[in-house]
Amino acid sequence: MAILADKSSRVLVQGITGGEGTFHTPRMIEFGTNVVAGVTPGKGGTTWKPEGIAASVPIFDTVDDAVEETGADASVIFVPKRFAPDAVMEAADSGIEVIIAISDGIPINDMVKVYSFMEQTMTTLIGPNCPGLVSVGECKLGIMPNHIFKPGPLGVISRSGTLTYEVVNQLSEGGLGQTTCIGVGGDPVIGTSFLELLMEFEQDPATECVVIVGEIGGSDEEDAAEFIPEMSKPVVAFISGRTAPPGKRMGHAGAIVSGGKGTAESKIKAFEAANTPVADTVPDIVRLCKESLGK
Amino acid sequence: MKIHEYQAKDVFAKFGIPVPPGKIAFTPDEVEDVARELEGKVVVKAQVHVGGRGKAGGIKLADDPKDARAKAEQIIGMDIKGLTVEKVLVTKAIDIRDEYYLGITLDRDARMLVLILSAAGGIDIEEVARETPEKIAKVHIDPLIGIQDYQITQAIFGSGVDTTKSREIRSIVRKLYNCYLEIDGSLAEINPLVVTTDGEVIALDAKINIDDNALFRQPDLEKLMEVGADMDAIEAEARHKGIAYVHLSDGNVGVMGNGAGLVMTTMDVVSRAGGKPNNFLDIGGAATAEVVEDAFHLILLDPNVNGIFLNVFGGIVRCDVVAEGMIKAYQKLPRKVPVVLRMTGTNENIARKMLEDTPLVYESTTEAGAAKIVEMLGGQS
Numbered sequence: 001m002a003i004l005a006d007k008s009s010r011v012l013v014q015g016i017t018g019g020e021g022t023f024h025t026p027r028m029i030e031f032g033t034n035v036v037a038g039v040t041p042g043k044g045g046t047t048w049k050p051e052g053i054a055a056s057v058p059i060f061d062t063v064d065d066a067v068e069e070t071g072a073d074a075s076v077i078f079v080p081k082r083f084a085p086d087a088v089m090e091a092a093d094s095g096i097e098v099i100i101a102i103s104d105g106i107p108i109n110d111m112v113k114v115y116s117f118m119e120q121t122m123t124t125l126i127g128p129n130c131p132g133l134v135s136v137g138e139c140k141l142g143i144m145p146n147h148i149f150k151p152g153p154l155g156v157i158s159r160s161g162t163l164t165y166e167v168v169n170q171l172s173e174g175g176l177g178q179t180t181c182i183g184v185g186g187d188p189v190i191g192t193s194f195l196e197l198l199m200e201f202e203q204d205p206a207t208e209c210v211v212i213v214g215e216i217g218g219s220d221e222e223d224a225a226e227f228i229p230e231m232s233k234p235v236v237a238f239i240s241g242r243t244a245p246p247g248k249r250m251g252h253a254g255a256i257v258s259g260g261k262g263t264a265e266s267k268i269k270a271f272e273a274a275n276t277p278v279a280d281t282v283p284d285i286v287r288l289c290k291e292s293l294g295k
Numbered sequence: 296m297k298i299h300e301y302q303a304k305d306v307f308a309k310f311g312i313p314v315p316p317g318k319i320a321f322t323p324d325e326v327e328d329v330a331r332e333l334e335g336k337v338v339v340k341a342q343v344h345v346g347g348r349g350k351a352g353g354i355k356l357a358d359d360p361k362d363a364r365a366k367a368e369q370i371i372g373m374d375i376k377g378l379t380v381e382k383v384l385v386t387k388a389i390d391i392r393d394e395y396y397l398g399i400t401l402d403r404d405a406r407m408l409v410l411i412l413s414a415a416g417g418i419d420i421e422e423v424a425r426e427t428p429e430k431i432a433k434v435h436i437d438p439l440i441g442i443q444d445y446q447i448t449q450a451i452f453g454s455g456v457d458t459t460k461s462r463e464i465r466s467i468v469r470k471l472y473n474c475y476l477e478i479d480g481s482l483a484e485i486n487p488l489v490v491t492t493d494g495e496v497i498a499l500d501a502k503i504n505i506d507d508n509a510l511f512r513q514p515d516l517e518k519l520m521e522v523g524a525d526m527d528a529i530e531a532e533a534r535h536k537g538i539a540y541v542h543l544s545d546g547n548v549g550v551m552g553n554g555a556g557l558v559m560t561t562m563d564v565v566s567r568a569g570g571k572p573n574n575f576l577d578i579g580g581a582a583t584a585e586v587v588e589d590a591f592h593l594i595l596l597d598p599n600v601n602g603i604f605l606n607v608f609g610g611i612v613r614c615d616v617v618a619e620g621m622i623k624a625y626q627k628l629p630r631k632v633p634v635v636l637r638m639t640g641t642n643e644n645i646a647r648k649m650l651e652d653t654p655l656v657y658e659s660t661t662e663a664g665a666a667k668i669v670e671m672l673g674g675q676s
Contacts, residue, residue, distance in 0.1 A: 081508070081511075082511070082512075105508050106508060107479055107506050107508045107509035107512075108401055108481060108506045108508060108509075109408075109438070109476060109479055109480075109506065109509070110509075112401065112406060112407060112408060112438045113438045113439060115406045116406075116407070116437060116438050116439045117439065144610070145610035145640075148610070158556070159556065160554060160555065160556025160557065161554045161555075161556065161557075162552075162553050162554030162556065162557040162608040162610060163554060163556030163557040163559075163560055163608075164556070165608050165610045166557060166560075166608050166639075166661075169608075169639065186555060186556070188401065188403040189401070189403060189406050213556070215556055215559060216559075218403050218404060219404050220404075223404075240556050240559040240560045240563065241559040241560075241562075241563070242563045242566070243543075243559075243562045243563050243565075243566045243572055244559060244562070244575070245543060248541045248543075248575075249541070250541060250555055250558075250559050250575050251539045251541075251554075251555025251556075251558065251559070251575065251577045252555045252556070253507075253508070254403070255555060255556075255559065259421050260421070260425075280567065281564060281567070281661075281662060282560070282661065283660070283662065
């Protein structure tokens, strides 16, 4: 079991013939993802065949064509930042249910518009500027390394890339497998917040505990913490950036403490108020998950 | 990206927002000339990318051209929060009746733009927001339909501004909104927006920040970028090299790694181990010898750094490639400080072997690596 995407997901890759798409699509297929189509305007009617992989993927000019021909219901977007907002809206307009936008560097005002557009659709957007989603043993939509996952009872949501891999890797090595792991993205405006994903995990019978890997900036962690008391499952939290000074952007555009908002203290306090243990280190996450699961 | 007040006023003027007449000047001579052109009293304003210029003595009223010259001599070259004043804006002095605040920015929690208007302008708006939030009107703008007239009306009547000036304020709000979108702003702020004793409404100050992600389509504004003007020398050097680096200063441990979240966490762990992180440095996905070497050099530009901790999660990058780059880069270090390397991922064991006969110390976890570098530095912080 998993949230948002699983074995039955029929996956489309927008920007499949570009550098990122060419590199990561074969790895998604190796993971077991059912990649049914690619979209590159102008290359419709051709077939894309990755090196070293038996599969070949039909290419379409538009998402509409791809959906009609292949029944694609999820999309991974690798297109460059200039075209990414348009690609997201096109996918949503064509009825794609889950969109994973890997593309980074998208202007904020474009994302504000895209967010508002998405609110009027039934589509879930993860990202942009994110590593994507992995439903363990089912499918991978994005760029996370294939080998770190292990099936098990944990849901993982994070704002980072490599830090997510680090956490997942240590959980797996500690004997704690995962249902679905999602990187929501490091930008100030992202499609889906921690809160919405917590709600999804609450509904997923296979997920017994959720790990939130948060960081400074914004108030998505605080918003998520408010929902935890209503959940039937335990949550373990972690906050990155405790030593970051205010006014300095720590790599991610969204990781900044400004105007006294978005501090690590405020986030830790919010989780503690929700009786949610906050791990001090990554090994601590593993320990707290074991405790929460009664292991 | 930040631009200076005088540049922001030029932008405002293009969009039809009234600003006082003025000109940029680099020397006391030029200031005197501009003051003579403008006639009457003038204000000499330091142009640096930092707030609190007035409190720091960077903004001064002058009675006549000679006085303007004297004030310019005090301001040009002065230091404001670590930045040297190299130019000043000379503007005609305005007789002020009321000072308002008007701004448009992103409300990231609402994922929308927000219009902020307040009759309590001219001072620290964040303090006003904290102490007396009722004095501030905020209106969220749906980006798909844009700002509506009724919303501006709500802001005007909810903010305590002089409503007999509604027409003028409404016009400025519309122009500011158009400006914000056209220039890909992340902040467009007028503080203070003043009503003069003659009843005119004018933008006395101007602040514009531009979304870095959108600079690719704002070539005219990108030209205004003064690399390093709002950062220290090491950060400016990093910017030139295209490396994500943030200087925290006075720490003893240089920190680098791949991925922003991992580096931030590494800093936290170093701090817990009793060290003091000197910086944030993300080497990104391409951990080549060149990038690692550049990163080392940047970190060592601060003489406070007497050890470096590099933390790499090798998801897709191979550890042996990183190790090779590290060894090459270490040989070229200008100062041989202790370096601890923690790597995990593909070919980890090969990497470990490669490091055995080098001065680079390998640790297998972030916590052990942080403890090791702190120990090697004698545990001091």
